[in-house]
Amino acid sequence: MRxxxxxxxxxxxxxxxxxxxxRAERLGFHAAYTYDHLSWRTFRDGPWFGAVPTLTAAAAxxxxxxxxxxxxxxxxxxxxxxxxxLLTLDDVSGGRxxxxxxxxxxxxxATVLGQEAWTPRERADRFAEFVPLLDRLLTExxxxxxGSFYSAVEARGIPGCVQRPRLPFAVAATGPRGLRLAAEYxxxxxxxxxxxxxxxxxxxxxxxxxxxQIERLAKVCAEIGHEVPEKILLTGFTPDRDGPMRSVDAxxxxxxxxxxxxxxxxxxxxxxxxxxxxxxxRVFERIATEAPAQLRS
Numbered sequence: 056m057r058x059x060x061x062x063x064x065x066x067x068x069x070x071x072x073x074x075x076x077x078r079a080e081r082l083g084f085h086a087a088y089t090y091d092h093l094s095w096r097t098f099r100d101g102p103w104f105g106a107v108p109t110l111t112a113a114a115a116x117x118x119x120x121x122x123x124x125x126x127x128x129x130x131x132x133x134x135x136x137x138x139x140x141l142l143t144l145d146d147v148s149g150g151r152x153x154x155x156x157x158x159x160x161x162x163x164x165a166t167v168l169g170q171e172a173w174t175p176r177e178r179a180d181r182f183a184e185f186v187p188l189l190d191r192l193l194t195e196x197x198x199x200x201x202g203s204f205y206s207a208v209e210a211r212g213i214p215g216c217v218q219r220p221r222l223p224f225a226v227a228a229t230g231p232r233g234l235r236l237a238a239e240y241x242x243x244x245x246x247x248x249x250x251x252x253x254x255x256x257x258x259x260x261x262x263x264x265x266x267x268q269i270e271r272l273a274k275v276c277a278e279i280g281h282e283v284p285e286k287i288l289l290t291g292f293t294p295d296r297d298g299p300m301r302s303v304d305a306x307x308x309x310x311x312x313x314x315x316x317x318x319x320x321x322x323x324x325x326x327x328x329x330x331x332x333x334x335x336x337r338v339f340e341r342i343a344t345e346a347p348a349q350l351r352s
Contacts (some may be wrong), residue, residue, distance in 0.1 A: 086121035111162035128159030138192035150217035155229035158182035193221035247292035
């Protein structure tokens with residue numbers, strides 16, 4: 056089981072932001088991700104910086120840490136411009152970038168460009184076009200495409216990614232169409248559990264739901280003849296809430312139960328005081344340095 060972290064882009068780079076990424080590498084995390092939003096929930100009226108510039112800066116000051124988004128979505132992205140940014144990020148980082156990508160939701164990003172929020176059907180339709188086009192843009196030197204939602208005219212992808220044939224996709228999905236995209240294009244699959252269980256469900260029900268998601272993913276992979284991708288759990292959105300982050304023992308129990316389900320990588324949020332991610336800093340660091348060894352034993 057790999058342990059990674061999410062660093063929300065809420066601090067100025069020279070006032071704590073840079074140190075967060077350096078600390079993640081020092082603590083030995085497998086990867087450090089950030090959200091790719093223009094604003095997010097309770098952080099909307101506070102500082103919030105862009106994902107791509109933040110990851111570029113993080114790539115410049117780290118050496119071993121994998122970096123990426125959890126997750127990018129079509130809400131305000133276009134495959135052509137995103138591909139160019141990703142190709143550059145992969146180059147600057149020396150091949151350490153993972154693209155977490157999902158269909159998007161109905162939050163602030165859904166309407167910030169002045170459009171009406173897309174329906175679930177339209178989000179799924181756009182996602183089904185976005186991912187294959189992005190795959191082509193990152194693996195082919197020149198792409199021309201005319202779709203229902205996105206177009207590309209001789210879009211260049213030279214010299215290509217450092218990682219071959221392209222940087223890995225971690226596809227966030229739970230529905231049938233999204234799981235098929237994860238099976239076909241994903242080197243990893245991302246879940247936050249079942250959102251319907253967050254308020255009123257139990258940890259046991261959540262684990263059962265995740266087990267069902269993994270089974271459905273495996274079934275789709277078998278149908279198309281692909282290996283099951285790596286399975287990533289982004290924590291903080293299951294009925295356990297912040298319980299697993301209250302002590303090393305609590306986290307080891309939580310992680311162990313999810314590893315038994317088949318989860319390969321668990322992602323925890325870096326502490327942000329006075330927020331939903333207000334984990335004690337000392338506990339967070341102990342989890343990072345002590346929990347992986349306990350889980351291996």
